[in-house]
Amino acid sequence: MFIALLCLPFAAAIASWFIPTDAPRRLVLLTVAGGELLLALSCWIIPPISFNEEIFQLDAMGKLVLTLTTLLFFVASVYAVGYFRSETAGVRKDFQQGLHFSNAPEATFTACLLLFLTSAVLVAITRHFGLLWVGIETTTLVSAPLIYFHRHRRSLEATWKYLLICSVGIALALIGNVLLDISVHTQERPASSMSVDALILNAGNIYPGWFKAAFVFLFIGYGTKMGVAPMHTWLPDAHSEAPSLVSALLSGALLNCAFLGIFRLFQISTAVGFGEFASSLLLAFGFLSMLVAAMFIVGQGDFKRMLAYSSVEHMGILLIALGSGMEAARGGVLHMINHSLAKAALFLLAGNILAKYNTKSGHDVTGLAKTLPFTGPLWLAGIFAIAGFPPFGLFISEYSVLQGILRQGNFWPALLYLALLGIIFVGMITPILHMCQGKTPPGIRPARTENLFLTVPSFCLMLLVLSLGIMMPEWFGEALDLAAALAFKP
């Protein structure tokens, strides 16, 4: 099963480089994305057998991340078909700077998309720290060309910042890996085994100084990739300049990969008796991320950058949840899923708005509900969902996190959490209401219908976010319990 999960997208990536025409290549992309999703879903029915101890092993958290990644990739692939068709070939004018640019070859883009899927799947199915690092680093390398699909100055600037900042961040995580290995290095432990279980098995013989250093480096490294403030600087640029389907994957799938790295680190920390040290760091950076996000969301004119800063906020919530005990962590895992679904839907919709209005400025977009009859209402619903409004799933998960914080007796952090959520809610809703109301600007013709490839994916994702808020299946609740329990009782 693991081999199939990795080989299918990898082989398709290689093949897509050599397929000369667009239609068969797009068919390959859709087929592989669908096949990969089916493989991931089948893991819920037939649990795959572990391969070589924990090099490949699917635990509850890995299973959730794997399913979420493949689902988002499938949805993004459906969107990609409509997106490729709507893109004008050849050189054209950049609406923002007025300079001419062209797109990267579609074959390269498709291949990189599939390689991105391969690396994200690798991150989800391994419990080995070394391989986890390899997977996360590979996601950086293969997603850089995706950000630079539109070959203009802004996307190149964003790509370079992304590549350099994330590579340095991941290099710091590599230092953390080496220090972690050293900190749990004894005669008894199997040589160089960096799997979660092997590290926990040797928890009694830890070198505390080395372990703390390892934690700090790993946290900063994966935190950079996750967009945790103050290491988040690459995120607004990359998310706003990448094509919308790439932004959806970056925000919905890539950030989760980095979060999984931090989750695994937290697993080890609690097992070796450094849970309190880890929690305090997670809480500090979690609140800082929410604060930074709130500062930049309020008054943000660029709606894609606003979504990017919203990702910084939600990554902060995930850290707070993980650092606030079992109950909040369960809410955090649910929040990871809700955020990925809602944010991916919003980025895809942002792409539709951008294509219609030729601007990323929220001030210049008006009458959205009339101009784009499907995108407009979905966009409004999506923003309410991501801001934590009931009955969407994010309300439930944010509320669970709050309950978890209060159960720990942390009244002031709970109050701060609520205040920041409130500020961000107002900061997001105000410009979006402006975008949806009013008249369509002159020169833009309202559309009667929209391309189904570009709207149905977001609709399905929003439906899932709504379902998770209204009724959660029992089996899904159990999966959340199991995943959250991993962080505290490995």
Place this chain on the structure above:
Amino acid sequence: MSGVPFFSSMGWLHVILGFIVLTDLSLLAAEHRRVCIRLIALQGMLLGALPLLMHTGETAIYPWVVAAIFFGTKGILLPWLLWRTMKQLPFSAMRPYVGSTVCVLIGLCGFMLSLWLAGRLGLTFNALFSQVFPTSFTTIFAGLLLIVTQRTALNQIFGYLVLENGIYLLNVPMIQYENLWLELSILLDILVGIFVMGIAVLHIYRVFESTDVDRFAVLRD
């Protein structure tokens, strides 16, 4: 170093570690890209030789294979990639934000800090880690310093490569456990990383007609 015979493995190890610190400081003082690439190649070769001095495992051929791979990649292949990229760009002197004297002084402070940190962290099961730690962290520090003080994208790659060299050095004592697959995966990732960055630098030059990162000023809040 007292008590270690000069021509023993440990003696040679200390000599190489000393030379690596010297290459770090020279890199911080370098004023031309060509010099930088040569120093990176020299550092890569020195690092490539380390597995021969640290291996105490059972397989005699193993350290030679590892040394050949790392010597070839870090000492020859990666510098060659950088050289090739540099040749496609116009001549440009290094123009760091901070002067070379100040950079070297900060580098020396980094070395002192690494020595202090090594003392604070204490000994581990394998004493070699404590021995390589100060040099490794000095190299990591020098790499980070190069990234943040350099004005052009290509010179920032030099810093990234030096940073990776420092991390590799920290991991070299693991050679004893003969677990090559992971090291090779990491090396491959770094190789691809440098390759992708090299391509990005050429694109930056074509689009901006310069590799100066000061020109990146559009994406702001």
